[in-house]
Amino acid sequence: MKKIKLAIIGLVSAATLTACSSGTDVVTMKGSTITVDDIFQQVKTDDAVKQSITQMIINEVAVNAYGDKVEQKAIDKQFNETKKQYGDAFASVLESNGMTEKTYKENIKNYLAYEQMLKSHVDLSDADLKEVWADFHPEVEVQLIAISDEEEAKKVHESAKNGDDFAKLAEENSNDASASEKGKVTFDSTSTTVPTEVKEAAFQMKDGDISDVIKSTTYDQSYQEINTFYIVKMVKQQDKGNDMKPFKKQLKEIATNNKLADQQFQFDVLSKEFKKANVKIKDEDLTSIVAQFMPEETESTDSSADDKTKETNATDSEETEDTDASEDKETTDETK
Known part of the structure; x- marks a missing residue:
């Protein structure tokens, strides 16, 4: 998989918003106030914000389930490689992205936990290895x-x-x-x-x-x-020959990386892990952000919404019938 990139989306952090009470005043003026809830209602429909919230959910699911499998030395190794890559500009790059060394290491842990989550679902078959073998050529000098x-x-x-x-x-x-x-x-x-x-x-x-x-x-x-x-x-030159057994370790590594890079495989894993973690979206406006990973949950939510609509319509219909009946009775009484 590609190494973690030193970049973040410049958004109002959903974590920051949810850390405050929904009724907390953010702006006050004569005759009016703007609360955290007001801001959230505005930004939550933005596609970039939805993407950010989706990533937050994925991070939480991955770290909660697989974070203990991420070793500190792996985090430090990735951190030091990136720091070396940016050289003297590293500190300013972190600052321009709104991060410190601590928060960047947290991002690395999120990434490595996600990678561990994907790897735990890799189950290679002989067909997978044979597919890789067809295009494989061993190392040459x-x-x-x-x-x-x-x-x-x-x-x-x-x-x-x-x-x-x-x-x-x-x-x-x-x-x-x-x-x-x-x-x-x-x-x-x-x-x-x-x-x-x-x-x-x-x-x-x-x-x-x-x-x-x-x-x-x-x-x-x-x-x-x-x-x-x-x-x-x-x-x-090195000829691979017809026997793939001597190269089986390399083939497994290649096949595993192919799986990890496959978008459909990632979606399937997230669907299983979201279900295992019992992820629930409480805000109806945000149900779409996990629809691709939890179609059953989305259908259930939609069904509930439809049921509510039907109940409302039925109630309105009953009230209309009662009103019509009452009006008919009054008309009859007046005629008498």
């Missing part, structure tokens, strides 16, 4: 050169083909981080640090082979096209 200019890449490729030292060519020409390591890179079919085009070409190569120039295209934040041209030398 290569030397890689990445160049942004196509003509320059062609010249370097020609030098490599003519027998020039590949490691030296990588050190002198590659803009990839591996240049300092003589271009050495290892990856398998699940790696995300190497372009798909490079992986597909490499998996077809034999030890000592040098690829053609491989073009890979990505896009920057403004959607401008960025082309990079790769040259790959295969150092150590």
Whole structure:
């Protein structure tokens, strides 16, 4: 699963609102007041607020049931990795998102508890492993050169083909981080640090082979096209063969991650966990926020609402009949 992001939605916190009494005055003026309940009635219909409340419910369900399975060292590890990623800007990024180190660690715990919840429902079958096996390729070792200019890449490729030292060519020409390591890179079919085009070409190569120039295209934040041209030398190829037993541990890890990333799987797990936690939405205006996870609960609420409507209509009908009967009686008496 993707690592937790250092970001939050800039909303009026529902937790803050519910921490106060619904009758608490927030604004006072001559002849009028605005209470917490007034504000809540306004904001609860906003889609972003509903999303925030949904996330609060998910966090509570996950932490209550699986929070004790989250180790502090796992929280600290994730925290330190993110802190290192942001460097000196970490404190200001936290502040701009309305968080402290303490609240950010709480967010990490929520995320890890949610991950534990999902993992507890993973039940892999042979079919799941075979599906992963079909596209799986074990780890290979290569030397890689990445160049942004196509003509320059062609010249370097020609030098490599003519027998020039590949490691030296990588050190002198590659803009990839591996240049300092003589271009050495290892990856398998699940790696995300190497372009798909490079992986597909490499998996077809034999030890000592040098690829053609491989073009890979990505896009920057403004959607401008960025082309990079790769040259790959295969150092150590690994054939997976026909027996998946030696790779079963890797296959299970891949299949598990596929499950965790599957949206339908997540919905199914949440539906089970919400039911187990006996989640009830007391505010009719908010029942829709868990409808996708608790369709039976929503149908029950809708049914209750329909019953109330029918009862109201029946009462109104009876009152109308009584009124009509009374008026008829009065008319008859007057005629007499």
